[in-house]
């Protein structure tokens with residue numbers, strides 16, 4: 001089992017290393033050039049951030065939830081079998097495990113879905129900074145980003161949390177309740193789009209949300225966007241997660257890519273272009289986790 005980002009990077013298949021560098025430790029990047037402004041040059045640097053600034057400040061309940069999630073194998077059909085590669089836990093795709101049973105065509109994976117600890121810390125800070133009170137989350141999984149949000153909200157703050165899978169949510173729920181923030185969460189099991197449509201049909205909900213975090217089916221992000229622009233208040237924020245999509249956004253179309261990555265890549269590319277051209281929002285794309293794009297509603 002790859003336990004660190006560095007070990008996972010060593011375990012990455014050749015085609016993955018090709019996408020990131022030449023496999024001999026030299027990065028196919030401009031990091032060494034004078035004037036290059038990105039600070040994140042290596043997995044070790046990322047690990048340094050985690051070890052120095054994130055893990056020591058991570059609330060006990062979030063640590064516990066993160067550890068429970070890391071032990072939980074998330075079943076991936078073979079068609080969507082992800083990549084073993086280094087880097088970021090949120091899509092780090094670490095620890096591809098054995099198939100659950102000989103009859104099941106698939107693999108169980110860990111840490112495929114969950115938000116990384118540094119992104120959780122970022123979300124927590126962001127929500128406090130904007131003084132959010134009424135929020136929503138699309139794509140809960142075991143609830144790491146949900147807990148980061150719930151801990152940041154005031155006592156009477158609320159999160160409308162949507163996911164098609166209740167079982168995973170219930171895995172993290174004891175940590176959420178132990179942290180004393182369960183009362184802030186209104187969990188809805190099922191696809192998010194109809195819930196948003198119901199909200200949009202109710203004029204009183206328009207402009208009533210301060211913050212929305214979108215971390216579910218990437219093929220629906222643009223549909224969520226249209227609805228969220230009605231539901232989030234002017235000046236409020238929407239955060240779209242995974243907008244760098246495992247780095248695949250800069251790969252040529254014919255580059256080797258795992259099916260799961262390729263499947264959603266065009267949707268992520270279309271989202272990024274659409275957000276960049278959308279004058280109803282101001283945007284800021286951050287290389288946190290797998291990329292998170294913040295949209296501040298201005299119209």
Ligand code: SAM
Pocket residue numbers: 112113114115138139140141142143144145146162163164165168190191192193215216217
């Ligand atoms: N934010 C979570 C965290 O911090 O761990 C990770 C969310 S995970 C990347 C994506 C989640 O979206 C999965 O739990 C999946 O069940 C959910 N999902 C997929 N399609 C959905 C849909 N149409 N509506 C709501 N949830 C959906």
Ligand code: CA
Pocket residue numbers: 090113114115215241242
């Ligand atoms: Ca995510």
